[in-house]
Structure formats: structure tokens, C-alpha cells
Amino acid sequence: MSRSAEIIAVGTELLLGEIINTDGAYIASRLAEIGINAYYQTTVGDNPARLKEALEIAARRADIIITTGGLGPTFDDLTKETIASVFGKKLVRDQASLEHIRVFFEKRGREMTPNNIKQADLPEGAVIFKNLWGTAPACAFEAGNNIVVMLPGPPDECFPLTEKYVIPYLMRYSDGVLTSRYVRVYDVGESAVEDRLHDLMIESQNPTIAPYAKGGSVLVRITAKAEDRETGLRMCEPIVKQILAIYGRKSYEELEGGLPSLVFSLLKEQGKTFSTAESCTGGLVAKLMTDLPGVSDVFMGGVCTYSNQAKADILGIDPALIENNGAVSEPVARAMAENARRIYHTDIAVGITGIAGPGGGTEEKPVGLVYIACADESGTEVRKCTFGGTLKRTRDRIRTDAANAALDMVRKHLMN
């Protein structure tokens, strides 16, 4: 049987809400993939007594304990000392880690302080994971029935350390791999999806099926447990097909990396190029596309035109068109997409103009009103969206929904 895990995040910054715990989600997702169930996550501050209590609870209810954070050089970072004492280990100085830290400071021309040296102290007998992304090494050790893994807190150290060392190390405790596939369903409510899929959800035990509301639509997760990823993906296939058949064009299979990745792979497959003209989303679609490595093959760029003058000067939109219809209007969205397509010489382009709020709304043009245009060789389609409807929506949510809706229009155009 697979072992279970608890992830303990240590840091007063987390308790004060100054940092969001992205490490926990990342580690949990990687554990899930190797079939290790993390039933609990706990967050405590840099407080030895409370950390001790959390470790004792975790040692009782989980086999594997993974801590993140508290390995920094400052004197409130006491995680290591506390963990070592709870599990009856001495701390010993690791010379290779010390040398890595020394070189780090030398190359930067900074002085190594005594509290930096402390970072090279690790529990006796631990397997040490060299940190290529920072100074504090990670490590793992066994203590009684528990396996304890210690990781530094900064995500750009924690993520790659998890990937490179921790997951391979923990594979020995896995008895199978969980593989998920996702079907996105648009324009149908979460509970309606659940009602429709209810019998299928009850019948199918491996893979399991779980729908949930996400990003203004419903995501259905299909998860299989198998000896490897390939087999798992194959086991999900019939259910994925069944759900796609139920919802037709209101659904699609969502690939890892979500909608931007899907759009990227469709563009690549078809040898097409893409560009954007954004007003209320202010570069968010461009940002989402350029999050993806290698996207420069298909994404030529985008303009963010926040002012009317920029819409006229850079996109070449007739000022009279803006004057007569307003910047947030069907014709302006259309002109934005068509002109982005022209100036970037791309096969497809989107134009987005709307009112993200919280200010700027009127009765006629309320906060949440967004026009989205998608232009390709066959013409230009414009959608009028009212995000929120009777519900209030934050600026951030309206911008995210608008960016997703724009990418979804591109997807539909490419899939036609």
C-alpha cells in the first residue's frame, strides 16, 4: 500500500498572509501523480513549540512528512533544530554544502556571515539534496516509521528541488501512479454537470470522475491509478470521450498548462501565428501566452492600448470610430483585432475592450462588459460578454475571465 504524506509549511510570513503557500500546492500535485496521498497540510510560524506540536501530530497521522521553509539564514529560522530534536537527530555540518555556500558568496563579492554557515548543518544520516537554485540544501532522513523531507521555502528553489530529487527519492514508497485528464465544460453549471454525470461518477471507480467550478466554467477531472502514466492516460480515454460526446462543442479536453497551452499546440500543429490587441486586459493574454517556453514560434506579440490615442496611433484605428461608438464597443473590438492581425502579420488575432472596474461603469456600459473580437482569414467574430451578471465581480476576476474567453474564441476558431 502507498504511504500517506503530510506537508508542513513553516513561516510566520505565511501566517501573516504575506506569502501565498504555492509550495504546498506544487508538492501536493507531484505527490498525487506518484500515488502518495497527502491527506493534510499544516502551516505554522517560526515558533519551535508550535512546530513541535505540528510535527508530533503529523508523525502520528502520516508516514511521510515534508516541511517547507524555515531553512533560511536568519535567526528566526529554527525549523531544522526543531525537526532534529523531535526526531532525535543531531545536526552535523556538511562540508560539500558549506563549500557551495562559500562559492555563492565569493562569486557575488558578498561576505559570508556566521548564520549563512548554519545553513550547512543537517540531521545526521540524512540524504542531502544539493540546491543549485539557492544556498540552503534540502535533505531527507528516516526516523522510526516516518520519512522526513526538508525543503527550503522560496518556490523557485522548492519546486526544482522537489522535481529533481524529492520525487525520485519518494518513488520507492509509491505503488502506482495517478494520472489525470481534464474535460472543460462551458456554459453549464457545476451542479447541472454533476446531475448529468452522476451515474457515471458512481459507476466508475478507476478512473474516478470529479467535476468542479473553475475559472467561470466547469472542469471535470478523470483520474486513473495505474502502474505508469501511459497506462493511466489510456484508462481515462473512454470516459473522456464519453463526456466530450455528451457536451459536444461546449466541451474540450484541457491539456496540462490549460487553455494557453492548448492554443499554443493548435497554432503549432496548424503552422499559424497569433497576436493580440488588449485594452481592459492590459497585456494579460500576451503574458499568459509568453509564460510558455518556445511560444515565439507562433506568438508574434501584442499591443496594450490603454489610451484612445494609442488605439489610433499604434493600431491605426479611426478616431471617429472611437468617438462615435465609445472605446468599449463592438466596432472598436473588431478594429482592434483586425489591426493587430495586420500590424503583426499574423493568421489570427484578438481584440479586447471592456470595463474591468471597479470604477468606470455606467448603467449602459456596466463594470464587467467586455467586447472580444477574433479575426482570421475567414473574417471577424465579436462576442459581447457581461461578466458577473447579477453577481459582483472583482477587477482581477473580470480580467481573467475576459482573457480566458478570448483564448477560448481562438481555440474554437482553430478547432473549426
Added chain:
Amino acid sequence: MSRSAEIIAVGTELLLGEIINTDGAYIASRLAEIGINAYYQTTVGDNPARLKEALEIAARRADIIITTGGLGPTFDDLTKETIASVFGKKLVRDQASLEHIRVFFEKRGREMTPNNIKQADLPEGAVIFKNLWGTAPACAFEAGNNIVVMLPGPPDECFPLTEKYVIPYLMRYSDGVLTSRYVRVYDVGESAVEDRLHDLMIESQNPTIAPYAKGGSVLVRITAKAEDRETGLRMCEPIVKQILAIYGRKSYEELEGGLPSLVFSLLKEQGKTFSTAESCTGGLVAKLMTDLPGVSDVFMGGVCTYSNQAKADILGIDPALIENNGAVSEPVARAMAENARRIYHTDIAVGITGIAGPGGGTEEKPVGLVYIACADESGTEVRKCTFGGTLKRTRDRIRTDAANAALDMVRKHLMN
């Protein structure tokens, strides 16, 4: 004495790492501001037995228990039933909440299913908080020595409900307000900052002082406990001034909302306008600026030019300049900033070109190399940055660091 709190996030999606727990950070930050210490956060799945255990542990070690999630309409959402049973409450149907849900479905032309109706069932005697942002109402009730607050999971419902109802409701349990101010210190390591500030940190108990590494620099938090925010801000003043005096131009006071907010307020104060030309950051600076409501007064927009042709056609950069120096070069960054300033008619503009990786690096131009130019009426400054140095850096981190470095150049230009 102030009460302590524990935040319990409920959701299998959280344990699988499919969602990041942003609710926890947000609620924690708001609790901190009203002087309620959240010493623990726990995450459990949609599993009644484990949720029950987590609630029982929380009831022992915290006065106030705040749960997020598990209030959805699907049949795995059992949070409410479990909480009611642990605290010995019956669930009763709230007619006003039911009516709100009914109207929601009616306006959308969707059918209300029986599991939607379940969302209107709440613990007897609870204070009900109407959810203007979604269908599941929030609520609070007292049980023995505990105060229990239940919030829905989606952040765009949880955040405004917390702000509008939960914080005012919990104010009665607060005996003072914590107010923080922040000083950002650049080009100095975390442990060097701690060494330098060590005596001040020991001496000063209210306000307290805590430095930590964040976003490639060090953030020093100064936190005062006082009867109100105004007094707290005043109490921090001498320490803020002392730290700014120590680090001079390597430091500045960071306002809420971080660097983008500071740049926004400086631009507004000075009546200046700003635009961007981005290559490797692909619209990230524009996205960060347009996250801020009302920014259209000062931010005119930006171009993301991912291809050389777009750099030539849209920004009007001489193709020979790119040919001779490469797209990632000092002259191209300079030309990007100057041309962005010209085409957007702004007072100040930045140009960013670099290699975000993971591919595309060479020995001469490695991943992490970014040129950032800042142009204003006095001329153009270009910085060559090598993010990561001897350390590995992720694409995401390089893009974020580059965007922050660009905004910091704008800040320095405006503060001169």
C-alpha cells in the same frame, strides 16, 4: 487579550495541488491587521472523518475557527454537515438565502437542482452573511468557547465576504490593530541585512522588525500594535526612517500593492505618463500596471514585440540594428524604450529584451541575460542584468525579476 484563530481550508482539489490556497493568505493578512493571531492553518480534503479530526484539534488550540470551501452544491461538499455535527448544531433552511439562489438561476435561465437548494441550509442560530458574489452564503456562530466562521472557497467570493462581513464581525474579539510598513532593500543579502539590523531588532519590541528575502531583494517588515491604524503607522515612522538612512538609495519604503503601486503614485503625483516595450517579459509589466484600478490616467499602454518583424514594424526599430547586435542587446533595449516613449507619447518608457529560457541560451548570451532600458526627457539608461548568476533560475522567476527590475528603474528615475 486578543483571541487566536485557526484557518481550515477544505477541499480535495487543494490536497491534490490543483488549486493554490490564496484564501488562507488573504484571511490571515486581514486577521493580522486586526490583531488576531492565526497560529495555524490546516488543509484537509472533502472527507468528513479527517475534517472532524481537524476541527477538534482546532477547537482545542484556537478560539476562532475559520473554514473555507466545501460549501458548493456537489455531493462531495460535506463541510457544513460535518461542522454542524462537531459543534452540536442542527442545519436549518434560510429562506432569504434560498431566494437569492433561486433568483440567480432564474436570471441565468438555468434550472435550480436539489443540491443547489442545500446551499441555503445553515447551522441554527448562525449570523448569515449574504453572498453578493456567488450562491453559497457565509455565516458565523458561537459554540462553547469557540467562534466558527464558514466561508465559500472561490477567492472571488471568499475575499469580498471576508472584507465586508467577517472582519467587521470579528472586530469585537480584537484588542488592537497591527499595522505594518515595509522597507525594500536592494543589492544586499538577507543575512547581511539581519546582521546590520540585529541590535535594532532586539531592542525594538513594538514595533517589531523582521527582514526576509522576497523577489530578489530583502523586504524589512516593521509592525506596530496600537489602538488604530493611524497610531500604528506613526509608531513605525522612526524605525522606517532609521532603516532608510542606513541603506540610502539602495532602499525605499514599499507601499501596499508593491512596486507597481509606488510607480503609479509617483507618476500621478508628478503628472507623468508611462509606456512599455516588452520582449522576454511579454506584457508582464503592462499586466502588473493594469492590475491597478484607475491606472489609465498615467499608463498609456505597451507593446509586446516577440518577433523581430514586430520590433521593426510596430516600434520602428531599424532591422540592421537587430541584425548587427542581436535582438537581446543593449542598443535594441535602448531603441525599444525610446520608440515606446515616442509612439505612446509618454514621459517615460521602458524597453526589455532578454532570454527567459529554458531554451535559447548560449555561452555568450545565457538564460537570465536581460537588457532593460528606461527612457525619459533626460535621456536613456540601460542596465544589463544577469538573473540567477551562478544559480539556476526558472523562466517564471526570470520574467518576474526582470519586470520588477524595470519598474524599479522607473521608480529611481521618478525619485531623482
